[in-house]
Amino acid sequence: VEALFEMRLAAVAGRSGVESRADAPTFESIAAQAPTLLAAARLLMHDEAEAHDLAQMTCEIAMKRLDTLRDPTRIKGWLLTIQMHEAFRLRRRLRRVVTTSYVPERADGHADHAEVLAVRDAVRRLPMRMRAAVVLHHMVGLTVGETAVAMGISEDSVKSQLKTGLQRLREILL
Amino acid sequence: VTDDRDPELEDRLQAVWQAEVARATDFRPAPRARAPLAGVKAAAQLVVGAIFVVGVVAILLVVRPTNGPIGPSFSAVPQTNGVPVTATPFESGPPPSATEAFPPLSISNATTLRVSLFVNGVEVGQFPAGAYADPIKGLALPDLPWTVEARTDDGRVLLSFTEHSGQVSSTFYPDGQGSAQGVGSRVDLSCGRLDVWSGPPLLGPVPGPGTPGDCVVGMGSLPPSLPPGISRDAAIAIAQQNVSPDVVLRTALAGPFGELVAAFDHRPRGQLDPGEPAADHWVWAVEWDAIFNICPPDPGSGCYQRPGVTTVVIDYATGEWITSYGYSPGP
Numbered sequence: 287v288e289a290l291f292e293m294r295l296a297a298v299a300g301r302s303g304v305e306s307r308a309d310a311p312t313f314e315s316i317a318a319q320a321p322t323l324l325a326a327a328r329l330l331m332h333d334e335a336e337a338h339d340l341a342q343m344t345c346e347i348a349m350k351r352l353d354t355l356r357d358p359t360r361i362k363g364w365l366l367t368i369q370m371h372e373a374f375r376l377r378r379r380l381r382r383v384v385t386t387s388y389v390p391e392r393a394d395g396h397a398d399h400a401e402v403l404a405v406r407d408a409v410r411r412l413p414m415r416m417r418a419a420v421v422l423h424h425m426v427g428l429t430v431g432e433t434a435v436a437m438g439i440s441e442d443s444v445k446s447q448l449k450t451g452l453q454r455l456r457e458i459l460l
Numbered sequence: 461v462t463d464d465r466d467p468e469l470e471d472r473l474q475a476v477w478q479a480e481v482a483r484a485t486d487f488r489p490a491p492r493a494r495a496p497l498a499g500v501k502a503a504a505q506l507v508v509g510a511i512f513v514v515g516v517v518a519i520l521l522v523v524r525p526t527n528g529p530i531g532p533s534f535s536a537v538p539q540t541n542g543v544p545v546t547a548t549p550f551e552s553g554p555p556p557s558a559t560e561a562f563p564p565l566s567i568s569n570a571t572t573l574r575v576s577l578f579v580n581g582v583e584v585g586q587f588p589a590g591a592y593a594d595p596i597k598g599l600a601l602p603d604l605p606w607t608v609e610a611r612t613d614d615g616r617v618l619l620s621f622t623e624h625s626g627q628v629s630s631t632f633y634p635d636g637q638g639s640a641q642g643v644g645s646r647v648d649l650s651c652g653r654l655d656v657w658s659g660p661p662l663l664g665p666v667p668g669p670g671t672p673g674d675c676v677v678g679m680g681s682l683p684p685s686l687p688p689g690i691s692r693d694a695a696i697a698i699a700q701q702n703v704s705p706d707v708v709l710r711t712a713l714a715g716p717f718g719e720l721v722a723a724f725d726h727r728p729r730g731q732l733d734p735g736e737p738a739a740d741h742w743v744w745a746v747e748w749d750a751i752f753n754i755c756p757p758d759p760g761s762g763c764y765q766r767p768g769v770t771t772v773v774i775d776y777a778t779g780e781w782i783t784s785y786g787y788s789p790g791p
Contacts, residue, residue: 325480345489364757413733
């Protein structure tokens with residue numbers, strides 16, 4: 287097992303130019319991205335528990351497939367690809383389940399906080415695919431190409447979703 | 461996208477994102493815990509499984525007849541195009557002891573079209589792409605004889621056959637052998653195979669290629685109260701602006717959004733996302749065969765191409781683009 291592990295690390299280093307084993311992806315490198323995963327999950331799912339489950343599940347799947355990640359610098363896009371796959375799968379499974387545990391936050395009186403809540407609520411009101419495209423591209427910062435890969439759709443579809451997403455957000459936030 | 465940038469809105473989205481990340485800073489995935497008794501539990505499951513297998517083998521050895529196969533078996537070799545299917549009985553044995561009626565109707569819709577089933581001219585059910593029901597439960601069927609038809613949404617008859625009383629039956633013999641007969645029909649389209657049968661299911665051969673264009677579904681009869689809308693050609697022209705130039709037209713269908721989205725977006729009927737049009741809002745759904753570039757997260761694997769379907773939904777009255785869907789099922 288140790289020998290195979292060494293070979294795997296060597297393959298990672300060989301293909302991505304990683305200089306040392308310290309650069310290879312580890313549980314810690316996944317854990318470092320966990321806040322990003324949970325933040326995205328909270329915007330994608332309508333339920334706090336589902337968001338936590340999604341982020342946790344993503345990390346577990348990532349750990350199982352860690353050896354397939356050859357370029358550690360792309361770990362964020364890789365993790366979000368796993369997360370989007372799981373999010374759509376969860377959504378299909380939970381489509382008929384009405385969740386009630388999501389309680390919208392209330393503004394604490396500060397204008398900035400109210401603004402954040404308003405925009406976040408507007409994002410959550412977008413359809414799932416549109417919301418996913420907006421979150422991944424405009425919030426997480428993935429490129430259109432990376433967003434398309436993460437969502438498993440074409441770049442043209444992503445562009446369409448983004449265009450309409452911004453338009454609907456403007457309408458909601460008016 | 462660059463033409464539709466909105467820096468102010470994007471800044472607001474970024475502010476929300478920063479707040480969300482700050483709120484999630486403390487989140488750390490839990491390491492996968494191993495149940496303390498996992499080993500014991502696995503061993504117990506192994507023992508139970510072994511006992512079960514030994515028991516099943518023992519039962520089979522006790523009840524196995526001295527000659528012939530175990531349990532009833534059939535050798536139905538069905539034909540297509542509504543020709544009655546008659547199975548060849550196995551070698552002669554004792555007289556039959558029982559004859560059972562087979563389920564009334566079954567369907568395997570391996571096409572990408574939604575299919576409606578008609579019996580004696582009355583619609584008895586709708587079956588989305590990929591539907592399989594053997595038998596179809598809950599059908600309200602008239603007395604035999606039946607004229608069974610499968611139609612597309614625009615009323616085109618894809619297949620039909622006639623079933624008379626006594627055509628569907630199965631016979632069991634005490635020695636475990638038997639025979640079955642039934643009727644059914646099959647059509648191979650360019651978008652997949654459709655089987656409808658009564659009795660034993662239709663078997664081989666492998667699906668044929670179909671005919672190009674045989675899966676294009678046109679506009680059905682519209683309700684008279686519907687306001688004037690854009691034509692099918694206009695809808696296709698508008699939709700074409702939202703897809704890559706190398707796609708091939710598959711279907712252009714007008715109808716209520718709720719109905720169409722269930723078929724094209726592979727979701728249960730009536731399940732709409734917030735912000736989507738109302739279920740009874742009329743739209744055009746234009747579907748195209750497309751090739752998707754799939755790029756796995758692993759950069760070493762490289763990208764590959766996979767066929768799929770992309771659907772553009774536009775407003776029936778105004779032609780305004782509403783949404784697009786891409787679907788590329790895995791191999």
